[in-house]
Amino acid sequence: MKIEAEWMRGGTSKCWVFETAHLEQTQTSPDVLLPRLFGSPDHRQIDGVGGATSTTSKAMILNRPFGGEVDVEFTFAQVGIEEAAVDWGSNCGNCSAVVGLYAIEKGWVAPDGDVTRIVTRNTNTGQIIIQRVATPSGALPIMPQAHMPGVPFPGHQVGLGFQDPAGKTTGRLLPTGSASDTITAGGTRWTVSMVDAGAPVVILRAEELGLDPERHESWFGGVELQLEILDRIRREAAVRMGLAATAGEAARAVPKVAIVAPPARSDRDSDVNVMMLSMGKPHPALAITGSIALTLAARTPGTVLNDFMGGNIHPTLRLRTPAGVIETWSEERDGSQFVGVDRTARTIASTTIHLPEDVDSTVGASFAGATN
Amino acid sequence: MKIEAEWMRGGTSKCWVFETAHLEQTQTSPDVLLPRLFGSPDHRQIDGVGGATSTTSKAMILNRPFGGEVDVEFTFAQVGIEEAAVDWGSNCGNCSAVVGLYAIEKGWVAPDGDVTRIVTRNTNTGQIIIQRVATPSGALPIMPQAHMPGVPFPGHQVGLGFQDPAGKTTGRLLPTGSASDTITAGGTRWTVSMVDAGAPVVILRAEELGLDPERHESWFGGVELQLEILDRIRREAAVRMGLAATAGEAARAVPKVAIVAPPARSDRDSDVNVMMLSMGKPHPALAITGSIALTLAARTPGTVLNDFMGGNIHPTLRLRTPAGVIETWSEERDGSQFVGVDRTARTIASTTIHLPEDVDSTVGASFAGATN
Incomplete structure (x- = not known):
């Protein structure tokens, strides 16, 4: 069996990007499937696509919701290295930066003017992130030239705007009630x-x-x-x-x-x-x-x-x-506050991963559970 | 521009496998092209396909010679990580194990009986290596089950037979003339x-x-x-x-x-x-x-x-x-001595690598030089 995936750099991370439908076709729980594809458990991940470090053993699972204002829903998976396990507990800001670019490259969202706006929702945290991908003259540049600290090569400019991030943990921007x-x-x-x-x-x-x-x-x-x-x-x-x-x-x-x-x-x-x-x-x-x-x-x-x-x-x-x-950057828009940071992102390779057929087959139901 | 490559595990290494013709189409010297594809120079190789370790920053370049007894010629490239440079000075025994499997998977060599024999020549050293790939009943197994130390998952069984390896450095198997x-x-x-x-x-x-x-x-x-x-x-x-x-x-x-x-x-x-x-x-x-x-x-x-x-x-x-x-194992055959070792190999992913177009373009002539 084979599974399509894009290998993308998002910020200072390398992320394997899957579509929900492609993973579901395997009829295997992602808690089992992803570690096997990545070569885990193995501190070197020598028989899989994982990079044997926390910033290179990451997957993103993308889905186009039916209707609504969200263009792309995405789930971040931190794939274990020495353990055949997946941590679904948080989002990754760096990997988030690949979502808007993926949507444009796959034709999910048409480029619109010099900057294309994509509404994304992270399912791990419920956070809405508005992505702004540079599309000068209405197209992705053939030779993207945006730079960022920690990455020696250029990529596409991607702005990530976190909607209403204040007080997500304590309920208030200033939990003590005082600015200092x-x-x-x-x-x-x-x-x-x-x-x-x-x-x-x-x-x-x-x-x-x-x-x-x-x-x-x-x-x-x-x-x-x-x-x-x-x-x-x-x-x-x-x-x-x-x-x-x-x-x-x-x-x-x-x-x-x-x-x-x-x-x-x-x-x-x-x-x-x-x-x-x-x-x-x-x-x-x-x-x-x-x-x-x-x-x-x-x-x-x-x-x-x-x-x-x-x-x-x-x-x-x-x-x-x-x-x-x-x-x-930060801005008020439509009654919400957005706070954002710019990253760069790039597709490194379009791939078909070869799935050894000895992966434990489990029911697809647990897949849906893990991504919600 | 895009370049086809297979990402394969050979023994305890991960190797990016290219065909000479595909690399030549880029009109770029592999001394420049491979480091850029791998994301070098960068100790994390975060913007490329390299794995940021010596055993995962390796490339093999395969070529089918016209006529003769050699089925596949191959060149090993140790791609620098912190340096944008390629070391062509030696072969890699582990990566060698992908060559016969690649030849069968691509239809260059038809499976023949329970074990298919592929004659390969490493251009870095001039060493002839006879590869024996397990093809029970004349086909690659769908679920390969061969294991080897250092790799936690199974792969295809590949025997590597080094032709006449004795005395390559000193001229004699026993340089002192004595067995002890x-x-x-x-x-x-x-x-x-x-x-x-x-x-x-x-x-x-x-x-x-x-x-x-x-x-x-x-x-x-x-x-x-x-x-x-x-x-x-x-x-x-x-x-x-x-x-x-x-x-x-x-x-x-x-x-x-x-x-x-x-x-x-x-x-x-x-x-x-x-x-x-x-x-x-x-x-x-x-x-x-x-x-x-x-x-x-x-x-x-x-x-x-x-x-x-x-x-x-x-x-x-x-x-x-x-x-x-x-x-x-070792054997005498056709007047030569062969000494071999078994590895396992597996194709991890079939890929199209996205080549950023800012790679320095240099003349194809230096490519031919580097691989001979």
């Missing part, structure tokens, strides 16, 4: 902003930590040296945001921590310097969820980030990360 | 066999090193503890084999070192235990070149390996390696 608060940890008082958009994030000023982004060693090395106090601040913030009853019970990944500083005087390409912590370590770039929280924080008067902007509100925010400058 | 010799190193006299087939190898008895394969910790840990004396023996062997003028000048990789022991009493599945050193470290399995030298050593009266076989000569040799049992 004081947290006491390690005998010191810290001025922070606690924001819930995309994901809960606690934002600190680099200056209070004695960090200076203009001195590279201080910026990187200094964060590494203060991981313990940063974690105490983070745990205290978890309690204040209503995410944990006590600091000791705070989850390891929530809230995220962002350390911000004004841009260097010589830096005219960014509005803010940011270093993010992910699972207790400095992130090499910036998770898309984190960039959305920072974007709304920058727009909110009184946050530590809005202070850097001189209190001004711009439709775009340029974040200087360790990997380069990432630009986000 | 005594080397003095570290104040001790060691009985070794020095063999040149596939690659030059010096073979030692585990017993003389105080190693016992039946005691797992002794076998692994003991080798690690004796790397210094093993290197002294290896360097002395390099001089005796005529590979270096002095021990100090011996190359780091030549000869290879193999430590052999009789199989455990309870082990009825192997003829010999072997631990190989590669670049000064224990190898997790066994290089194909090393397995060929051991096979001819086992067939040669008087070697330390032949002693284990009770002096008998079998057409097959079962080597117990850290990754499992690898079986080799």
